[in-house]
Amino acid sequence: MARLASRALGPLGLATLGLVGALAATLALYRAGSAALEQALDARLRGAGASAALLLTDAPASAERLEALMKANALDGVYVVDRKLAVPADATGPARRRVDLLRTDPAGVEAALAGETRVGPGYAMGELQVTVGYFPVRGSGGRVESVLVLEAGRAFSSARDSLRRAVWGGVALSAVGALALALVAARWLRDERARREAAAKAARGEALTKMAAMAAHEIRNPLGVIRGTVELMRERSGAKLSERDKESLEDVLGEVERLRRLTEDLLDLSADRPLAAQRVALSEVLEEAARATEAAFPGVKVRRSFAELPPVEGDAGRLRQVFANLLQNAAQAQGEGEVRLAAEPDGSAVRVRVEDDGPGVPKEVRERLFDLFVTGKANGTGLGLALCRRLVERHGGTVALVPEQRQGSTFEVRLPAAPQAR
Known part of the structure; x- marks a missing residue:
């Protein structure tokens, strides 16, 4: 039994190694994919912001132009901030207002006013993480006059969610695969135990049937002699036998017949005699x-x-x-x-x-x-x-x-x- 259990550790060990390997590969792929996705999203947002900032150089920003920019790039928000931290144009809200510091990072605005493009995590709305880009908008003289702010939320986060779901799907498939291997190992162990028990039972049965056949052959000849002798005694004695003696001889013959049937049963069990x-x-x-x-x-x-x-x-x-x-x-x-x-x-x-x-x-x-x-x-x-x-x-x-x-x-x-x- 201990040997059988040790043999089952092989499939179980393979199942464990398979699960660990699959999880490690899935997590590595997730990290690589997440890094590549963030780079792609960052490049996408930078490209949209840079091209939009160039378009706003010669023409003043308006809500209509900003809304068109937002729809074209699947953004959640587009607005402009001037040097006085006012909002002269907004695609989704009122203009001519002070900037919302809960939504806008002053450091990002200052960096953009200094001529630096900055893209990074902004604010969160529940579980939605919004990425914000700050792009300098230069005037006709080349001086930075305002900052174009782009907010990327739902459209960008959907790709992250898809990647996250794919990771969890891979983990689930790995777990299912390992569980399937474990079940196969357990079933193999059970079947192997049943086969061993059946083989041992068959071996015992074969030994018993051989012994039964040998005993039946050895007993059948003496029984024939006993039966013949008793019948001969009954025939020779005839009327000399008392009723009690006759009954005793019948009892002996009855027991001989019972033993004969028993030997026939043993022979039937030890070999399939023709029907x-x-x-x-x-x-x-x-x-x-x-x-x-x-x-x-x-x-x-x-x-x-x-x-x-x-x-x-x-x-x-x-x-x-x-x-x-x-x-x-x-x-x-x-x-x-x-x-x-x-x-x-x-x-x-x-x-x-x-x-x-x-x-x-x-x-x-x-x-x-x-x-x-x-x-x-x-x-x-x-x-x-x-x-x-x-x-x-x-x-x-x-x-x-x-x-x-x-x-x-x-x-x-x-x-x-x-x-x-x-």
């Missing part, structure tokens, strides 16, 4: 299994409920073994009373249900109930249901324990109908 495939009338097979159960358990009555069933293709003897096993389990669980056996067509298949009113299957073994050597009975071998599943699956069907909705247990077998019958 005697033929068209089978399933109702006859079910009827035989029901009669055998009633004979073996005199206190139990099997209530049959058969619809008109299509034939199935398979081995009648093996199918009879399946249903006899399920019915015997139901009879043993219930002890006495009525066990229900129902069969009906279900699309291209036949569905058979065996129901009892016993104590039900313990919760701790439900998920592994059909595994080899798993049983819910104190004296069970754990072979019967495993053999049932093996035989049913070899016939192309399924067998399952129906989720408990009442007292007792319900087993459902589905077998495909014969091709012609479909």
